[in-house]
Amino acid sequence: MAEAAMAGSDSLWQKVRDEAQRSANADPVFGKAVAGAILAHDDFAAALADLIGRRLASNATERVRFMAFCRAAFGGEPDLIEAAGRDLLAIARRDPAVADLLPPLLHYKGYIALQAWRVSNWLWRHDHRDAALLFQNEASNLLQVSIHPTASIGSAVYLDHATGIVIGANVVVGDDVTILQNVSIGRSSELPARSPRIGCGVYIGAGASILGDISIGDLAKVGAGTVVTSDVPAGCTAVGNPARLTNCPESASAA
Template sequence: MTETHSARDAVWQSIQDEARLGLVSDPIFGGAAAAAIQDHPDLGSVVAHQIGTRLGRTPGERAQLAAIARRAQRASPDLVDAAGVDLRAIAARDPATTSLLPPLLNYKGYIAMQAFRVSHWLWTNAQPDLALLLQAEASTSLQVSIHPSAQIGTAVFLDHATGIVIGAFSTIGDGVTILQNVTIGRHDALPGRGPRIGRGVLLSSGATVLGDVAIGDFAKIGAGAVVTSDVPAGCTAVGTPARLTNCLDTPSPAGT
């Protein structure tokens, strides 16, 4: 068994333990959560089911979308590994929870990110129409629209996950936190590749990042800021248009 498989199994074991404890402490609501876990053999199965449940409008659509996600997971087990890393990141960074089960079952930002990962796999495996369909369903159902051509690392946390738009060919590094109403995309007046967001960046509520720009590792983009030029690592960008402040000699992770 590889280290990756061990980590994946550890996450799944923790989720099962939380479900059992929840059943004991609250037989009604805990029972529903436990059933949602006990019906599945592994984390990937739960994630695929949640994608189908949250994006599909009819039983047939829900089953079809879950099957698409499961097929992608079987072809690329890294999707399940990423789902585990994303889940642990939420438990570590979200002050509202320290558990894995609530975000897995209830956080639409988590499911939106996993739906994106499936759509990106479809996009890179010559199934663009299906990838764009999945994007459209996620946008309609979850209010999160991420183009399947975007490249996104792991441990990414979509907090509150409403009104988030990530455009084509954007790149987002590991450990990024994105709050509600954030837009990341290309600039109409400056055609080219999308923004490149570094590791550990915090994008606060209502922030907009446009054009062929680079946001350095552990930078912070303030609420409502409009960024159309590079932000060095460790700096904070605030205002419209954004200005730089609090640039650090030694960058620290976003959210600290």
């Protein structure tokens, strides 16, 4: 598993470096920034640790500290880098505004916030809970994305626009999920206080709220501004407040 992760990240890293070199050659002014952020590093993990440190830290000392936590996480669990690569590729596939890997890596705060969460989750699982919460707090303050370290998130996940996103404790998010701005996913006020489970391939529109002990099935869609407090079967679309189901496949309608 670790060897496959390394091979995948190496291939992606070479693509990123090639793009960075072309950008540096085309624009000498921007090239200086690209050289420091990308070309100065030996691998994807080192560049990503540096980018997270740059975005979360307010001074050089804090930057070094954040980078050290990132390097520990990436070195201790190479699958984190594989997941980060899949997240980056997902943006290039789903965002019609970009075709390359370098722009979202350098400029999309949702991407950096998600990778900061991956580090915070690793820290939480390894009993560095104060450090994990520090990552969450700084990502919330500076990137407007708050993901609790105890959440569980798959790969190829895209946080589009990524302002005002809140993913609470113990929320489960599957692979290939797209989440737009101002989305809240977390517990409801009802007891027992349990968190939502989001399946694979789900699309969640801007301003949606998904609350409580519920499941959103694979390939379901949640419309903008929808408030979901009960299950959404696989393949269905939920719209409105309170949510109502539409466009369900026949199997879901029968159930």
